[in-house]
Amino acid sequence: MKLATIPEISKTLRVCSATLYAKIRAGKIPSYKIGRKVLLDLDEVLMAIRQGGEK
Secondary structure (H helix, E strand, C coil): CCEEEHHHHHHHHCCCHHHHHHHHHCCCCCCEEECCEEEEEHHHHHHHHHCCCCC
16 A cells, blocks of 8 residues: 555645545545545556445
8 A cells, every 4th residue: 555645646636636636525536544645546546446436
């Protein structure tokens, strides 16, 4: 598991940061909050996208 920040993931996936934040708020993408940082696991994000973001 490699955690990355939202800006890093958005650059990697070529998606807007606001899109990632919206999907996190909607519960479609799992996230981890450490202090003030919101971190994502790239593998979990990709799996959520492949599944259509549905839980």
